[in-house]
Amino acid sequence: MKDNYDINNYTYDMDRCIGCKGCVWVDHVYMPGVRYGVKCPSNAYKLFDGYAPMGREKIGKALLEGRIDYTPEYLDVMYMCQLCGACDAGCKRNLDLEPLSVLESLRVKAVKDGKGPMPAHKKVAQNIAEKGNRYGAAEKRSGWITKDTKISDKADMVYFPGCSASYVEKGIAQATGKILNKAGINFMTLGDKDTCCGHPVATSGMLDEAKAIARKNIDILKATGATTLVTSCAECYNTWKVIYPKMLSKNFADMGYQVIHLVEVVSKLVNEGKFTFSKPMNIRAAYHDPCRMARQGEPWVEWEGTRGQWGILTPKKEYRRGTFGVYQQPRDILNKIQGLDLVEMPRMKENAFCCGAGGGVMDAYPDFAMWAATERLTEVQSVAAEAVISACPYCKKVFNEASKANNMNIKAYDITEIILACM
């Protein structure tokens, strides 16, 4: 069985990088000009090419060839990256190489070689192992549930709130429950078996631990008899839809469950006229595409085969290029809300600039995460929006912190909160 996290499976991808920096620049068709021309947060933050995917690939190749060794600088290069996947969509516009898999696999190798992850990641992993949540919180995970939220004992749909909405951004989980209730959709939770999806463990390269969490969670879901898992978190969404099957070397289609984000549920109902908004919201807002649901939102497609002359693959590979991510659904919802003036930022959809929080960056490099969030908020200001709306609790949290720290007076909302306020 192919190990999708073995860096040796990606030597061609590292070798064939041509240095076009499609991983760094906004798609030239959408290039907004001098400002906001770069979509890679780490290369916008640190100009050295090592902080761009193309440079990381060269460094990784040099490591494999024994020309360099692990150093603190090497680990910074590999971990000072949100794994936001902007590079992946950019590279696959022309070349179909796999820069995101390269970056993930180099982290896995660092862990296997006893050099990674970063100390902050180990602490998060320890929290998850001991308490079942990334914060190490001792409280019950179900603390978000209010009395007026109707949760079924048995349903075909399971709501998986994730760590952030369970402990920090509880309003998102509460809004999700109420929205599902209003839509007349029965749902259940995993109850006392609800736990972290393992996203922080997987992205830090701790593959064995992440696989164990995946298997456990999948078994828990199967035991409920439910076939659909709904999330309000882009990271959880991505973990169940992409990371689990990728780690287990299976097609997502063969996993035996469906994963949907709440915006997919609501947008379908909105477009069918079955979900309406009764209250206006007078606000000019920009929608921020969360990386792991947007350009990384396509399901994992397993491929195993050989590469021949000219690099031809047998059998053909079905690429995840970010084309079919969740882009339009949240926009469809927000456009239906009276008074809400939805505007696009210069970097949007597959070219969106990450909020800065993902890939373990918020844990290990909080200054960098805050810088990226602030950079994104300047983009919100550039289109004269007073608020930014996302569909991931981590985006909301880092945006609000950056706005407060910089006196930017921009409010960050989760889309669930907007839906709840207007229904």
Add this chain to the structure above:
Amino acid sequence: MTIPQAAYKVLEAIVGPDYISQDPIDCEAHTPGPNGFETDLGVATILKSPGCVIFPSTTEEVQKIVKTCNRYKVPFIPISTQWWSGRGAAKVEDALMIDLKRMDQCDIDDKHMFAVVGSGLIYSQLQEEAMKRGLYTTIPGGGSQVGVVANHILYGSSPLNYRTCIANRRILGVEWVLPDGEILRLGSCALDKDDYLWGEGIGPDLRGMIRGFSPGWMGSMGIVTKMSVKLVPFQPDKPMPVGISPDTAVELPLKRINWYNFILPSKDALVKAMYEIANAEIGAGLTKVPLFWRAIAKANNKEEFWELWDQESEETVAAMNVLRVLLIGFTSEKQLEYEERVLQDIIVKDLGGKQTRTKPTDESWVKNADSASMWMMCGGYTSLEFDFEAISHAVAKGVDCSKLKKGYTPPLMKAYGDQGWFQVGDYGHLALFEFLTYQDPDDEQKHKVDEWSVALSKMNIENRYYTAQLASHKPLFLTGPAYGPDYHKWMIRFKEEFDPDALSNPPGPADTDLFIQEAEWMQKVKDWPAPKIEANKNPKFE
């Protein structure tokens, strides 16, 4: 591998600690290759990792850095995007790489229609800023991601040059840090350093000296830090981006801009069509389309490309004379209507051409140019032969290049007799010819691609074809004595005069000569006299 520490401390004081590094990890990331433009060829064997990387933000910082390099005898190499990765790399140990990406100035003078740009600015950025103001530039074949300054020095070839002329003729004022750190200003800014209006200034026009011969000095004659480039009036409706990657394009305002595709009954008819369109003074862009590009456009991936390409034959390629024409109603919708009628008269009525379908969008040339997709088919690509001459020259040269190529296929991709890419420029007064080289970098015979490059030079000399690649891909001491007279001596004289210590990207302009000297497999084709090239010294011609 580092630079002298005394020099490092001075350099660090110039830019600050965040913008300089000699860490091997950082230096490795700034080492070209293993693949990219030219680095999948043998010349990659002479490329070295830099000993230090630095990011200046102003001309003053560049000047101080270059003077420091002179004081401590540190070789340096400037890069803007490092896209031409084979040349944007040190050929000597312990060199300083001066990465100019922070210098992304773009000041547009709407009224006089020019932009003052820094070395770190790329084309798609300039095009967007220009189009916001009702102006445009031409996106070159090098791609939207290439540096505007470097590409203007080089050529800036594009099908849209048909109307606007090649980019290097749109250079106006220039600010140039010479290899010793002194500043030379050209054009109107020679009189007033802030006046970039015009390319003419006092004394002789030195713009030719920036370029050296054909594609420039590639960093071996100092650093152009700022340049004003001419912009051209566009029509009023801005093309808007549409689609999700990889299928993104700009939607054309069809009453003002449109592409037209035609298949002509013969190559002669295609050439005649180009002349007649130019003669009628219509059109904004004009190009023959190499058939493999059509297959790239149709294919969803590499495998599908080969399924399509393997169905071709010498007959199908010979019969596929595809002409692509861009019309723009610069002044009005009626202009477009008029030009469309003239175009139909010329191609369909007079020459028996057949119009085929086109998309209402533009994927390449208006805002974007997908040069990166050239690597999609084979994994390796380099443009080893191009020139600007007359179209008759382009046609004849294409035939000979095609014949010659057969002896080098494989490792070159089979092309079924394709005779290259050509298009007219400057309303038919010149033509761009380019013969594209695609190869598998993993092929056991890959060194034959290097031999092919030299064989092209010899073919040019023997048949007296002009070539633009005299001192870039090609050995200076082979082409120099044959063209000129003795242009290689002039280049070396210039180099010695301005850079006696050979600090600015040595051993340019003779780096191909160094590669040929060092590569064992090239000895069987090296049959011309040349001095011994030393990587850290200026070449000698005695």
